[in-house]
Amino acid sequence: MAKVLMKGNEAIGEAAIRAGCKNYFAYPITPQSEVAEYLAKRMPEVDGVFLQGESEVAVGYMIFGASACGERVMTTSSSPGVSLMGEAISYISAAQCPAVFVNIMRGGPGLGGILPSQGDYFQATKGGGHGDYHLLVLAPDGVQEAVEMTMKAFGLAEKYRGPVMILGDGLIGQMMEPVEFPDDLMTEPSNKDDWATSGMDTRKSDKRNLVRSLFLDPKELNDNNLALKAKYEQMKKEEVLYEGYNTDTDYKVLIVSYGTMSRVCKTSIDMMKQDGIEVGLLRPKSLFPFPEDAVFKASTKESCQSVISIEMSMGQMVEDVERCVKGQRKVDFYGECGGDIPTPEKIIEIIKGLL
Amino acid sequence: MGKSFSTPKSLSDNYTHYCPGCTHGIAHRLVAQAIDELGIAGRTVGIAPVGCAVLAYNYFTCDFQEAAHGRAPAMATGIKRVRPDLIVFTYQGDGDLASIGMGEIIHAANRGEKFTTIFINNAIYGMTGGQMAPTTMPGQRATTAPAGRDTDQTGMPIRMANLLKELVTPGYITRQALLNPKQINKAKKAIKKAFEYQVEGKCFSFVELISTCPTNWGLTPVDALKWAEDTLLPYYELGDYKVPE
Numbered sequence: 016m017a018k019v020l021m022k023g024n025e026a027i028g029e030a031a032i033r034a035g036c037k038n039y040f041a042y043p044i045t046p047q048s049e050v051a052e053y054l055a056k057r058m059p060e061v062d063g064v065f066l067q068g069e070s071e072v073a074v075g076y077m078i079f080g081a082s083a084c085g086e087r088v089m090t091t092s093s094s095p096g097v098s099l100m101g102e103a104i105s106y107i108s109a110a111q112c113p114a115v116f117v118n119i120m121r122g123g124p125g126l127g128g129i130l131p132s133q134g135d136y137f138q139a140t141k142g143g144g145h146g147d148y149h150l151l152v153l154a155p156d157g158v159q160e161a162v163e164m165t166m167k168a169f170g171l172a173e174k175y176r177g178p179v180m181i182l183g184d185g186l187i188g189q190m191m192e193p194v195e196f197p198d199d200l201m202t203e204p205s206n207k208d209d210w211a212t213s214g215m216d217t218r219k220s221d222k223r224n225l226v227r228s229l230f231l232d233p234k235e236l237n238d239n240n241l242a243l244k245a246k247y248e249q250m251k252k253e254e255v256l257y258e259g260y261n262t263d264t265d266y267k268v269l270i271v272s273y274g275t276m277s278r279v280c281k282t283s284i285d286m287m288k289q290d291g292i293e294v295g296l297l298r299p300k301s302l303f304p305f306p307e308d309a310v311f312k313a314s315t316k317e318s319c320q321s322v323i324s325i326e327m328s329m330g331q332m333v334e335d336v337e338r339c340v341k342g343q344r345k346v347d348f349y350g351e352c353g354g355d356i357p358t359p360e361k362i363i364e365i366i367k368g369l370l
Numbered sequence: 371m372g373k374s375f376s377t378p379k380s381l382s383d384n385y386t387h388y389c390p391g392c393t394h395g396i397a398h399r400l401v402a403q404a405i406d407e408l409g410i411a412g413r414t415v416g417i418a419p420v421g422c423a424v425l426a427y428n429y430f431t432c433d434f435q436e437a438a439h440g441r442a443p444a445m446a447t448g449i450k451r452v453r454p455d456l457i458v459f460t461y462q463g464d465g466d467l468a469s470i471g472m473g474e475i476i477h478a479a480n481r482g483e484k485f486t487t488i489f490i491n492n493a494i495y496g497m498t499g500g501q502m503a504p505t506t507m508p509g510q511r512a513t514t515a516p517a518g519r520d521t522d523q524t525g526m527p528i529r530m531a532n533l534l535k536e537l538v539t540p541g542y543i544t545r546q547a548l549l550n551p552k553q554i555n556k557a558k559k560a561i562k563k564a565f566e567y568q569v570e571g572k573c574f575s576f577v578e579l580i581s582t583c584p585t586n587w588g589l590t591p592v593d594a595l596k597w598a599e600d601t602l603l604p605y606y607e608l609g610d611y612k613v614p615e
Contacts, residue, residue: 038452064451068444069477076441076474080448083435084415088452106438212433212449214456216412225427227418227436 018193023158023183024049026194027091027117028057030165033196035204036087036115037063040077042070042096045129046185047119050091071096075103082112083226085211087169087204091117093185094135095126097143104178105144109228109239111210113172116150117165117181119188122354130354131185133274136331139182140303147240149247150180151254152302154273158192160300163200170202171254175246176210182302184327186275186356247304256300257309260284265318266295268369269344271310271336272325273299275356280325283362294366295319302332310339314346321369323347327356378402380411384428391584391591393548394422394490398429400554401459401488404562405432408569414457415449417442419471421463422496440471443478446485457568458485464505465495468528472504475534479574482539486564486575489530492583493602500586504528507601512586527605531578535611541573543612547580547603549595560610573614580606 021029028050031039039058041051051067058065064081068074074090078100081088092100097118107114120135122128139152151171155161161183168179208218212226230236260277261284262269272280277298284294297313299306314322314336322344324333333348340346349365351357377383380402388394405411414432418424420439427434437445442460449458467475467489475487494512495501502512502519505527509518519527531545542564546557557579564575580602584594 040448040451066447066451068447069473073441073444073447073474073477076437076444077448077451079437079441080417080435080445081452082448083445084449084453084456086452088448102438103441110436212415212435213453214413214415214433223431223433225434225436227427227434229424229436 018195020191021158021194022049022189022191023161024119024188025053026158026162027165027181028053030162030196031089031115032057032061032063034166034169034201036089036169037061038081038086038088039064039090040066040068040074040081040088041090041092042068042074044093044096046121047091047093047117047188049188050117071099072102075100078114079103079107079110079112082107082114083110083212085207085213089115089117091119093119093121094123094132097135097138101144104150105146105148106228107178108148108150108243109146110226111176112226113176114178115165115168115172115181116178117183120182120184122352128354129185131275131327131356132352132354133184133276133327133331134352135182136302136326136328139180140305148243149303150178151175151250152180152182153256154182154300154302155187156274156277156298157187158190159194161187162194162196166196166200173205175250177246182274184275251304254301255304255306255309257306258298258300259313260296260298261288261293262295262297262313264293264295266293266316267318267320268366269295269297269314269319269322270325271297271299271322271332273302273332276325276327279356279359280362283359283366286359287363287366292370305335305339307339310336311341314340315343319344321345321347323349323365323369325357325362326350328352378406380405380431382429382431386429387425388422389585391582391594393581396548396554397488397490397579397581398426400558400561401461402430403558404565407562408565410457410565410569413455414459417445417458417460419460419462419466421466423461423463423490424497426461440466440469441474442466443471443474443483443487447478447481447483450483450485454484457565459488459565460485461488463490463496464492464503468504468530479534479541479576480537480539482541482574484568484571484574486568487577488561489576489578490581491530491578491606492581493527494583494586496583496586507605529606531576531611534576540614541612542567542575542614544576544610545578545580545606545608547598547608549580549582549598567614580608
């Protein structure tokens with residue numbers, strides 16, 4: 016299929032449709048409102064559902080209700096809106112329903128700003144809502160990967176019967192890049208008859224289905240949490256995604272960086288290479304599950320003297336990097352999160368300071 | 371001669387967890403009868419609230435979802451939008467619907483979502499133990515209003531049916547009571563009517579049911595019925611507030 020030039024936000028909306036998702040609920044928020052605007056126009060063309068909810072709180076539960084019927088469903092938002100959806104995400108996780116959430120991050124905390132940020136790493140990978148749950152979190156580094164990850168997210172949400180989050184930043188939402196929509200990423204919806212509240216007639220069954228998150232019996236609740244934990248362990252085995260860049264060299268410094276930030280780091284690495292300085296990059300594409308072994312191996316390569324996590328945050332992923340390096344190397348951090356993205360020159364300056 | 375009185379098929383035979391004298395059981399039965407009479411059990415999805423009725427799904431035999439506090443109308447919206455062929459009802463109490471869920475119910479009603487809400491108004495929080503609700507009467511004692519509701523501090527009780535009727539969007543908005551057999555028969559008709567409007571795809575339908583909570587009112591079941599008649603009904607007037615054309 017030919018490539019088309021699309022804005023990230025619009026491409027994410029189109030990717031959902033190409034993945035067979037015909038249901039979209041959202042509330043406007045900068046810098047992701049173009050997804051809603053695009054799908055307000057596109058969903059009726061494919062006989063799909065578009066609804067602008069009254070708040071992100073309500074949208075979270077529209078997603079819950081729809082996903083509990085077994086229908087493919089997506090919402091998109093940005094940081095403050097995702098905070099409001101945190102409650103529903105916790106319930107959807109507990110009730111084990113598949114759904115796709117996209118967070119096009121802006122600066123925080125509070126209203127923060129409307130420029131790109133990676134300040135929601137903790138929220139996405141460690142919590143956001145209450146209770147013991149994780150999201151499967153995928154972090155694209157551009158429009159093409161945002162499309163591919165969005166398309167794959169629906170199948171993954173069904174495989175694990177839980178919410179999947181695409182964690183992008185404002186730049187990925189706002190920039191235009193050439194993209195294609197690979198047909199082979201469309202997956203057939205899974206059979207949901209054993210759990211979805213799709214109506215007994217639909218399932219031709221006398222057995223009713225119940226979607227709930229209340230387990231008053233301690234053993235039942237513990238069992239439900241163990242079932243969730245088993246899924247997260249399976250994700251750690253089967254869904255880890257990462258990319259190594261310039262890691263076949265004898266690099267002295269390893270950068271760990273993801274999303275937009277990792278692309279700037281690649282430019283820095285190319286520039287330093289011309290000066291004879293080898294720097295490696297390990298880019299997590301899945302933030303949960305985190306590429307633990309890959310980070311450990313890349314950071315403990317004999318030539319590697321130090322590791323640095325570079326983020327558009329005040330230091331969030333660095334905690335996972337430190338955990339994975341297990342004290343074998345010094346782990347530094349550099350980040351900015353006012354909305355300005357660190358320049359390649361700035362990163363080179365930081366790296367040279369480590370050498 | 372066939373049986374003239376039996377358990378609706380849409381009700382299970384589980385033991386109730388509701389307190390003696392509580393009217394939830396009556397409301398459940400009326401909803402189940404409406405589902406049976408309309409023959410819609412196989413395509414009905416109920417949504418349980420947070421509150422005493424959180425376990426409502428233990429008594430209904432159709433598909434059920436369990437909402438977060440106040441969010442049932444948003445979940446019902448999600449279901450009806452993606453599966454308009456399903457019949458969806460939310461079953462919510464006054465803390466759930468009129469306090470924490472006020473935003474969700476107003477907007478769902480205003481969008482004219484084609485689902486049915488059964489709203490149990492017993493003027494108190496039940497499950498959490500008798501705290502003040504938006505519907506608690508002036509002077510009525512609650513565990514969080516030990517001297518009685520002070521309307522200077524907390525405003526007057528919210529009359530949900532009156533509020534929702536003011537929305538310009540068409541809907542079926544009615545307030546009924548479950549305090550005596552005559553009222554219960556009228557409530558039964560109203561609940562069936564509400565589901566009929568949904569089956570026809572006509573409008574949002576809302577049935578407020580004036581109910582009792584003997585436990586948290588500190589009254590016997592019989593005295594609770596009398597208190598509701600004397601105190602609630604003059605303020606919460608019964609009748610149809612809005613009927614679609």
